[in-house]
Amino acid sequence: MNSIRYIQHKPFLAYFTGLLESRDYTNEIKALEVGCGPGHFSALLKDQLKDRIDITAIDPSQEDIQTCASHHAAVKYRATTILDMDPERYREHFDVILFSKSLHHCDPLDETVEQAHRFLKKGGILVAEEFNPDAIDEPTARFFFNRLDLLRIGNHILQPAIKSESFLARWEQMIDPKSGPPVERWASIFNRKAATNLFKHGLQGHHMSSHGAMITSLAKAFGSGDESVVKAARNQPFLQCNFVLFGLEDTPIGEAVVEAIIAQEASAIKDGVINGTGVSYLVEKQ
Numbered sequence: 699m700n701s702i703r704y705i706q707h708k709p710f711l712a713y714f715t716g717l718l719e720s721r722d723y724t725n726e727i728k729a730l731e732v733g734c735g736p737g738h739f740s741a742l743l744k745d746q747l748k749d750r751i752d753i754t755a756i757d758p759s760q761e762d763i764q765t766c767a768s769h770h771a772a773v774k775y776r777a778t779t780i781l782d783m784d785p786e787r788y789r790e791h792f793d794v795i796l797f798s799k800s801l802h803h804c805d806p807l808d809e810t811v812e813q814a815h816r817f818l819k820k821g822g823i824l825v826a827e828e829f830n831p832d833a834i835d836e837p838t839a840r841f842f843f844n845r846l847d848l849l850r851i852g853n854h855i856l857q858p859a860i861k862s863e864s865f866l867a868r869w870e871q872m873i874d875p876k877s878g879p880p881v882e883r884w885a886s887i888f889n890r891k892a893a894t895n896l897f898k899h900g901l902q903g904h905h906m907s908s909h910g911a912m913i914t915s916l917a918k919a920f921g922s923g924d925e926s927v928v929k930a931a932r933n934q935p936f937l938q939c940n941f942v943l944f945g946l947e948d949t950p951i952g953e954a955v956v957e958a959i960i961a962q963e964a965s966a967i968k969d970g971v972i973n974g975t976g977v978s979y980l981v982e983k984q
């Protein structure tokens with residue numbers, strides 16, 4: 699589990715396992731990961747908690763689920779969505795449901811969140827790990843691009859193995875240091891329209907939800923509309939995932955770079971130099 703595809707998940711893994719530890723489960727934890735993609739996070743989680751957790755990990759992408767099977771034999775990977783899971787079989791079945799950077803993709807949002815509420819036991823929790831676009835200010839964008847540009851000069855950024863033409867056009871722009879000052883450079887690549895085009899392949903639906911919409915939806919299902927039931931853990935390092943997405947080499951050097959970027963990001967966030975771009979929403983079923 700040394701690939702950069704695992705290492706990028708370390709900050710969220712630390713947050714998530716800390717959260718589970720704090721809840722003192724006495725029985726095996728029944729967990730569902732929604733939108734697991736190629737499945738590295740569930741594999742790490744299973745590896746860490748072993749028999750203390752039973753994980754079902756789902757994603758609508760058949761291709762991703764096929765690669766998942768090689769990650770951890772003891773995780774039940776399934777090509778499906780939460781809306782296609784049997785509402786009676788899974789009613790009040792899970793202790794924890796995790797949307798790993800996927801809730802904003804789940805369309806329709808309200809039905810997805812209601813189904814998750816239905817599938818949780820009383821006292822069960824839903825966690826949604828997300829990237830927070832509002833956290834990108836000038837110092838944060840500069841932190842990101844300064845490192846990206848140096849890595850590119852050192853030939854550590856390679857064209858990612860993603861065939862989408864719109865992604866590759868964005869990628870060319872992304873790694874071009876002449877494409878503008880940091881915030882404009884970020885906005886031209888990661889604006890909502892670009893992101894929609896980037897991820898709009900196959901089964902992912904055409905609508906991506908904003909943070910406001912996700913909070914409203916969680917509050918509706920878990921708190922009769924009261925938004926104070928939605929707890930947000932902010933300031934988690936997340937930029938390392940963007941280096942991985944945008945072509946950092948998956949070699950021992952790349953692994954050391956991801957570890958270093960996570961550490962640099964954590965200390966820059968702690969010192970108030972940049973914003974944490976990761977946020978996790980947490981709600982509990984009453």
Ligand SMILES: C[S@@+](CC[C@H](N)C(=O)[O-])C[C@H]1O[C@@H](n2cnc3c(N)ncnc32)[C@H](O)[C@@H]1O
Nearest residue numbers: 733734735758759779798799800803804805902
């Ligand atoms: C940004 S990727 C995150 C992948 C992985 N969880 C990670 O952390 O790297 C978003 C994932 O959500 C999945 N997805 C899209 N629509 C979905 C839906 N309706 N239900 C579940 N997953 C969905 C996509 O196939 C994709 O794998």
